Every structure is written in C-alpha cells, then in structure tokens.
Amino acid sequence: MGEPSPATVWPTREQQRGLEDFARVYEAEFDDLIAETVRVLSGHPVFGPMIRALPPEQQARQNREARARLVQAITGEWEPYDAQLRLQGAQYAAQGLPFAAWNELLRPFARVMAPRLVRAYQGEPDRLVGALTSMEDLFNHALGIIAEAYFERRELSLKKTEDELREALRVRDDFLSLAGHELRTPLAAMLLQIEGTLRLASRDPALGALATRLQRSVVSGRRMERLINELLEVTKIHAGRLHLEPEPVDLLSLARDVAARFEEAGASGPIAVGGEASLEGCWDRFWLEQVLANLVSNAVKFGEGKPVEVQLVREAGWAVLRVTDRGGGIDPAAQHRLFQRFERLAPRRAAGGFGLGLWICKQIVEASGGTIAARSRPGEGATFEVRLPLPAAGGAS
Secondary structure, three states: OOOOOOOHHHOHHHHHHHHHHHHHHHHHHHHHHHHHHHHOOOOOOOOHHHHHHOOOOHHHHHHHHHHHHHHHHOOOHHHHHHHHHHHHHHHHHHOOOOOOOOHHHHHHHHHHHHHHHHHHHHHHHHHOOOOOHHHHHHHHHHHHHHHHHHHHHHHOHHHHHHHHHHHHHHHHHHHHHHHHHHHHHHHHHHHHHHHHHHHHHHHHHHHHHHHHHHHHHHHHHHHHHHHHHHHHHHHHHOOOOOOOEEEEHHHHHHHHHHHHHHHHHOOOOEEEEEOOOOEEEEHHHHHHHHHHHHHHHHHHHHOOOOOOOEEEEEOOOOOEEEEEEEOOOOOHHHHHHHOOOOOOOHEEEHOOOOOOOOHHHHHHHOOOOOOEEEEEEEEEEEEEEEEOOOOOOOOOO
C-alpha cells in the first residue's frame, strides 16, 4: 500500500523498547544461553553433524559474530543481520536441506530464552510483556527473510512449488503454535503475580496510584493472552477447523468499539465510524471483531496519518462494511495477491507479522456466508468491503 509513514516502520517505538530489553538479557546470559541451545541441538539430525564438524574456536567465533550482528541490528543497523539471514536461507536451499529445519532451530532457543526473560523482568510486568512480544516479532522477521531467500534460491516451477508451499505452511503453523505455547505459560504466571499484587494494593487507599498501574498491566497482559490464543486459532483455520458461534451482534456498536480501542492505543490518525443507526445480524462476535481489527489496523498502518473511515450500510439483505484509508494505495498488479497467505505488499519492516491478516479475514468472512473485496488506485488510498448476510425479515439467521 504505497510507502509507509515513519511511524509505521518496523520496529515501532514500543517494539524497539521490547527488543532492547530482550537484548539486555540475551547479552548478559549469552554464553549459557548458547551452550544450552547447542546441547539441545547437538542431537538434531541436521544441526548435530554441522555443530560437531566445527572446531570449538570456529564455533565460538561464529557465535560472537552472530551476537554482534543481532545487537547491531537492535541498535538500528538491520542490514548486516538481514543479509546474513538471506545468505543462510540461500545456503540451506543450495544444500537441499529442509526448510522445516529452521522451525526446529528456533524452538529450543525460545524454550531456553523465555524463562530467562521471565526471571529478569518478573517484577516489571510491562517490560516482560514487551520483551516476550518483541522476541516473537524478531522470530517472525527472521523466519520471513529466511523463507524469501530459501524459496528464491530454489526457483521452483509452479508445479514443483506445491509441496514446498504446503511444507512452508506447516512450518508456519508449527511456529505459530510454538510461539503461542511458549509465551502463554510465562504470561499466565506473570498475570497471577500481578493480580495478586493488585488485590493487596486495592485494600490500601494510599496505594491507589500503584493499583491503577497494576490494573493497566493486567489489561495489557490479558490482551496479550488473547493475541496468543488467536495465534493458536490460526492453525485451526489452516486445518479447516474454523469454529463459528453465531449470536446477535450490532455491527455498528462493534465497529465503534474497535475504533475506540485503536484511538486509545494512539492511532496515527482519526477513525470515523458512520452509517446505519443500527445494523444487527447473527454472526460470531469474536471472529467478526478480528476482521474489523485487521482491516482497521491495515488502514491505520498504511493511511499515512490521514483519517480512516468505517462505513456500515444495509444493501438488499446484506450488511456492508467498508474501511477506507487515504494512503498511497495498492499497485494494481499486486491486488490479486491481497488475500493470499504470507503476502506482504509493503516492505517487510513496514508490514511485520506473518502476512496472514487479510487471508484470515477472507476465511472468516466466507465461513460466515459473506464476501470480501478491495478497491484501490495508486495515490488514492484503498477501500476494503465486507458483505455479510442479514436474516430475512421476520425469519431466523
């Protein structure tokens, strides 16, 4: 969607703070962290022989270089780090090694690193959530670059890529599941500690300010918990197990709630919600909120700080939702790829994430009996339109 504004470049200011907290623990415990990870990987069928073939001094040198590149990246110089990832991805493809091995490389590192972050920041819940989230974002960033280089190097034909894409999808699913499960356990422990402290602070009027801060931390933690659960739900969507629980929903009220949440979080521009005074139907509230949040997030991210409009109207038995931004628009040649898996039509650092947001929207909307489409011209922003069936007059949905 055109060039992103500076405010949308990855990492954001919040992500940068989390990355810096992650880096502090990474550097402080680097030797033990690497030693424990290497012990786990030494028995791996792919990485074990590679590790054993390297002389200890060469291993130590490579580890120091890897640490330096990562620290350099977190301080703002990402190109050396990204270049090494691209090189590794291309080398793995040239050697015929399976792409799935990268997921098996990240899994032990996450298991070793997450408890260290919990120990380091267990008394500072906001920093802990930020560090854990930024570690997940960093893994997403690395895996995406490696995947690009890997599949570019293979240069497979469309027929030959089918099995590889299925494998890549399975790896992504595994990684989403890994990230969710690895982050959920320390997050649950952290929330129990915060909520216990909040109950104690709430009993003493003199600690009112502390109780307010703890309550905000609980809200942030619960939101993070929900995001983790949504990551796990993505694997269900991929496997065709999307479960909908329809209930009466006022679409206008839901849209206003989503817009308010983005404005409270400091959206870069205003979000206007308008249209029908009430637009009620029978849909799954949780998943429909995901659709709204994804579309508004994209509009804010690529809207260059200009107003975002959310319009809701009733058209011949359909509830029609339109989300419009005034950003740089979408290249016509790329619009047919908008709703495909792993598609990022903006530079990687601007887009972030898995590139699954619009694909998830499409799965949810179609499972709800509706349609989703996009209209855009370069320089004129973009409009995403969702059409959902309304119940027949006097009948059930």
